[in-house]
Amino acid sequence: MSDSKSIQLHHHHQHPILEHFVSQRAQKYAQQVLQKECQPKFAKKSMARLFEHRLNNAPVEGYSEHVGNKTTIRMTYPEGAPLSDLExxxxxxxxxxxxKRVDFDWLQAVVKNETLPFWIRLFFWKQVAExxxxxxxxxxxxxxxxxKETAFDILHYSEPQSRFWGQDKNIPTIGVIAVVLATHLxxxxxxxxxxYDLNQPKTPLHYFDNLCMAAMKLQTMHNVTTETRLLLKLVKEGVVxxxxxGIHCEF
Known part of the structure; x- marks a missing residue:
């Protein structure tokens, strides 16, 4: 999932955490942004009242004026976890x-404040937070x-296969996993x-770096074309x- 996304959830039951999602301020905020009328003061006031669910390494430091100044939940896989303590x-x-198996080893190490063995770190495709x-x-x-539900039941990906070289594109992005989780909650x-609009290759992918949509074409593990079809279907059928x-523009 692109780290720049925002997920607003509405739950009608009396749950002390999920009740934060009931506010309509996120919709008002999005409309203000689209109309280029949003002022920083409004953004700070609105985002401060929301339940902030951030994905992967989406930062707050340096961007709080536009994305809020807190994080309620950060959902990520090991390689996506922020390296900076400030986040x-x-x-x-x-x-x-x-x-994967070493993901559990990594989680155990960070929870117990232990040193992750060097040989385990070799199994990650990029540096992970120690x-x-x-x-x-x-x-x-x-x-x-x-x-499992996202990959096999909804996206209909094939089961993982042992391969001597390369990888199947059968791992959902964190973004789509978060959307499926949201529909459950x-x-x-x-x-x-x-x-993901691959027809707009120069469109920014995140709010915090220089990556553009074209970078998604280089993905070896995520099938963003299949995910885009799913998201479009969810929007058109009124599920989200x-x-x-960003998915289906009608204005």
Whole structure:
């Protein structure tokens, strides 16, 4: 999932955490942004009241004027976890999305504040955080059933196969996994700034770096074409709302 997306969820039951999603301020904020009327003060006030669910290494430091100044939940796989301590706050919930055996080893090391053995670090495709400044009670593991449902039941990917070289494109992005999770938790799901339009290769992919949409064509593990078809179907059938037109623009 592009790290620049925002997920707003609405739940009509009295849950102390999910009730944060009931506010309509996110929709108002998105409309203001689209109309270029959003002022920084409004952004700070609005985002401060929302339940902030950030994915992978989406940063707050340096961008708080536009994306809020807190993180309620950060959901990521090991390679996506921020390396900077400044991106973690004492009351955050860290939701680990685990795909491979060494991901569990990594999570155990950071929860117990242990050193990750060098030979295990070799199995990650990029540098992973060696320390995460949160208490053990703030860590969670995403139910693997959500990953399985997303990959095999919804996207209809093939089962993993042993291959001497290369990889199948059968791993969902964190973004689509988060959307599926949201549909389980809430009655209404709204997306803003999320979608893959490969016909616009120069469109920014994230709010915090210089990557463009063209980078998604180089993905060896994610099938963004299949994910885009799914997202388009969800929007057209009214399962989720697309506030910014990143998936299906009607304005």
């Amino acid at each position: 973690y706050y004492s009351n955050d919930l860290f939701v680990a999305v685990l795909f 320390k995460i400044p949160l208490q053990p009670k703030h860590f969670r593991i995403l139910n693997p059933v959500i990953i 809430c009655d209404e799901v709204s997306l803003a700034g999320f979608g 709302k697309d506030l910014s037109g």
